[in-house]
Amino acid sequence: MAGHWQPELLDCEQPGGLVLAHHRQHFLGDANGLLFPREWLKQQALPVIAEHGLGHFRGEPLYLLELQRKAELPGCQWQSLRQVMLEGDAELFQVLGFAAQVGTWASDNRFCGSCAAAMLQVPGERAMQCPVCNLRHYPRLSPSMIVLVTRGDEVLLARSPRFVTGVYSTLAGFVEAGESVEQCVAREVGEEVGVEVCNIRYQGSQNWPFPHSLMLGFHADYAGGEIVLQEEEIEDARWFSIHALPPLPASRSIARYLIDSYVASRLGGTEPVLPD
Known part of the structure; x- marks a missing residue:
């Protein structure tokens, strides 16, 4: 499994790759599954809060779009993380579990809890930092x-x-x-x-x-x-x-x-x- 899924930081300025769309433990999917061509999905009118690079899955760069709500797209539907677990695809569940935790963290830490300034992603690190008071948050466990x-x-x-x-x-x-x-x-x-x-x-x-x-x-x-x-x-x-x-x-x-x-x-x- 380690050869198929490798979590790592990816530069969101780089083009290409695959992407997941997430909101509150649910993922957008279509008849082909839950992974979309990244450039195509980013062209849709989605309420994106943040984008994060997740790593490489089955040889492809994988990113996450964290959404403000469950947006509707023609031919698409939302699937819960629990549904994926029950369906038994262990590898996909591991990837989606990681993505859901990163997405929840990104959504919950958009603003500084100390001074209310907008938080910024820290380059080269899985962290969010306040540009005003320097408060830093890492994904919660x-x-x-x-x-x-x-x-x-x-x-x-x-x-x-x-x-x-x-x-x-x-x-x-x-x-x-x-x-x-x-x-x-x-x-x-x-x-x-x-x-x-x-x-x-x-x-x-x-x-x-x-x-x-x-x-x-x-x-x-x-x-x-x-x-x-x-x-x-x-x-x-x-x-x-x-x-x-x-x-x-x-x-x-x-x-x-x-x-x-x-x-x-x-x-x-x-x-x-x-x-x-």
Whole structure:
């Protein structure tokens, strides 16, 4: 995959290449897909906020047009980033995830948060800088923990009101200032479902561009307590036998990897591969 997608800074003054059009986790597409000839798309009457060079994809320079709204073009439609993930094109999802994070950052940082001046791209660096007070912003990453809590052949799974009907998943939450990720695991589990955990161990990480999380995956053992729901966050939580699991998250998610990995270890199955 590394040979097909290489993120890098590109000079937007250079002509040619391919381009993506993005607005709030959605990409413009037509019958040929989501990549357009760059010069053609730039000639259309699109509400462009910013243009950024992303890198090289399958040998072609790739750029991004960040739009102020979902503009309509004849023969085109908008597709969500989640749709791409569910369709299973791992390479394209990796590219679009990067593009969506750059686009969201470009949209959210058009003006300085300190003095309100228009921000400018920093040449040779993925950064925006205020020309008045020199405040500088880089693409945002929000570190988050995600954890599978287990008790023998049982796993603790929960569902949020935002989930697809019937789907249960692992617990997750954002790391707060001043705490380690392991401290975050214990705090979030306690807050969301009221139980205590021990033997917290790191399993792997995954970029999660919804909109800019870095998911740090853990496995933890149950240490005590009864399930008490944090009702504003959790709709239901319960212990499930690994022999009778509910509908689970998408196979490309680190949540699914944590579950599948534990089930494989208990049943002697094949260890799954953590998606990029």
